[in-house]
Amino acid sequence: MKLFKRVFLIALVILVVVAYFNYPKLNIISGYASKNMASTVFLTDRSPESVTLNDNDVPLIKLADVEVDASKKQATASVFGLMERKSICRDGLGCVLVNDKYDANTVIPKPHRTTLKNDLPFPYGNKGTKDTTFANIDYQRLDKAVEDAFANPESQKTRTVLVTYKNQIIAEKYIKGFHKDTPVLGWSMTKSILGTLFGILEYQGKIDLDEPAPVPAWQNDDRQDITLNHLLRMQSGLAWDEDYTSISDVTKMLFLDSDMTLAQASNEAVAPPTKVWNYSSGTSNLLSGILRKQFKTHHEYIDFPYVALIDKIGMHSMLIETDMEGNFVASSYGWATTRDWAKFGLLHLNKGIWKGEQLFDQKWIDYITLPTAHSDGDYGAHFWLNAGGKYPDVPKDMYSLNGYQGQRVFIIPSKNLVVVRTGLAEEPEFDINGFLRDVIKSIL
Known part of the structure; x- marks a missing residue:
């Protein structure tokens, strides 16, 4: 009996230690599970069961429990009842993982969409495919x-x-x-x-791709020479951690930020432009913000x-x-x-x-x-x-x-x-x- 209690106590201590060090990650885990569930269900008309068994069946993410509310077009996820995160869907804009700053009364314009109206097959129309046979294809x-x-x-x-x-x-x-x-x-x-x-x-x-990027915060420091070309090539020299297994620049941006265009812009330069190449999702969202301007x-x-x-x-x-x-x-x-x-x-x-x-x-x-x-x-x-x-x-x-x-x-x-x-x-x-x-x- 004493041995059992000792083993149980050790296991409990290990569990508490693991939970303590991984608790902040739960925000990322439930955020990913919620967002991926909402978008996949409401944008592709696939079932929540299919998403759970396939798309969300990856390490850590599969720990999350996700509930889908079809009437409200939203999904809510948590891990062992902790760190609940919600994703809501907006017409024409897809689904978005929301945080405490979310204001349901904020109006985001819906894009105007047009449809090609012709009788052409793929790729110049959507009337099926051309029945073509090439003699040089096995x-x-x-x-x-x-x-x-x-x-x-x-x-x-x-x-x-x-x-x-x-x-x-x-x-x-x-x-x-x-x-x-x-x-x-x-x-x-x-x-x-x-x-x-x-x-x-x-x-x-x-x-002009060779003009300095229009980021006001960069104009008076060593980032002022970063151009659109440098950003498109991921060679800005800005610090960025593209690690999806930890709480990193990219996971904080995707699962915590309200405005994802700001994450990379606030990072310091670790090298002059062109001196290093560093793949950065933050750079792409920074460019999205520049596009908006x-x-x-x-x-x-x-x-x-x-x-x-x-x-x-x-x-x-x-x-x-x-x-x-x-x-x-x-x-x-x-x-x-x-x-x-x-x-x-x-x-x-x-x-x-x-x-x-x-x-x-x-x-x-x-x-x-x-x-x-x-x-x-x-x-x-x-x-x-x-x-x-x-x-x-x-x-x-x-x-x-x-x-x-x-x-x-x-x-x-x-x-x-x-x-x-x-x-x-x-x-x-x-x-x-x-x-x-x-x-x-x-x-x-």
Whole structure:
């Protein structure tokens, strides 16, 4: 009996110590679980049970209990009854994790959306796909490459794959519960959407990437020389901790901040611009705030991505969620169907030309695919690269949108390919090099 009491006491002490040191993390855990549940249920029409068993079934996050209120379009999560966090959904703006500063009476403008009205098939319309057969494609080999991407569902966790060649879909596959009209969270693929908006503004002559970033707090210290170019290349020299396993800059921003555009702006410089490369979601949201300053009204800012890019190329399923203050969370929260993510890739494959209209300068592709110093050839300007040969069996001209858990849009100009893959696992569980190698080999 004494031994049992002693063991119990030791276990209790360990539990208390673990809880004490991890208590602040509960805010992040319940915040993630709440936000992910609300957005996935109310933006994709998937069931709470599916989200619990799949999307939220990751270490620590699965400790959270989440309740969904369909009538109010909100989700509330807590961990062992502690650190309750709520996410609410706003029409046209997606869902947002709220805190004590949330005022339900605050009005955030809803974006004006337009729909293409034509009878064209993908990609220039939404009337199905063109029944095209290319003589130089080994379709049997291509189908096997796609099937292999789904072969081990417990480890690979692939959800959707789409392959286009010369603007036409040549392969497409979805797991049960997903289809061509299911929006998928792109996570950091959203950064490339944001980067492209700056390319559009530059083409319109409204910004100069080499001008100092318009951040008032930087104008009288060693951050005054940071330009938009430095920010787009993640080489500002600003301190930033992109660690999702701890209470870090990025987790505090995404799960605690009301205004996510401010997190990076307040950090000090640890090096002069161009001297280091440091991937930072805070930088993307800072750029979102800078984007907002380009417009006279909040509504013009909210409309701009849809008017200038998203709806213009028929990505009607896309929605970029906003924070509590109505800023686009351009680091992480863009949703679109697999076909619409592919359209964005095709816009770049075609060097900014869509149905004869030039949306951004063709030289913009040269800019975003120019390797950034100190990135080992892996990063350009809000796009990832293969210039350093990370994927040895894939052409070095390949560049991509990359998101958490293996969300990817691969653009391979030399092969006329755009390949989309979404899921819940990335390398090494999902072999990107092998998958792309096998797809490429099917093009004879």
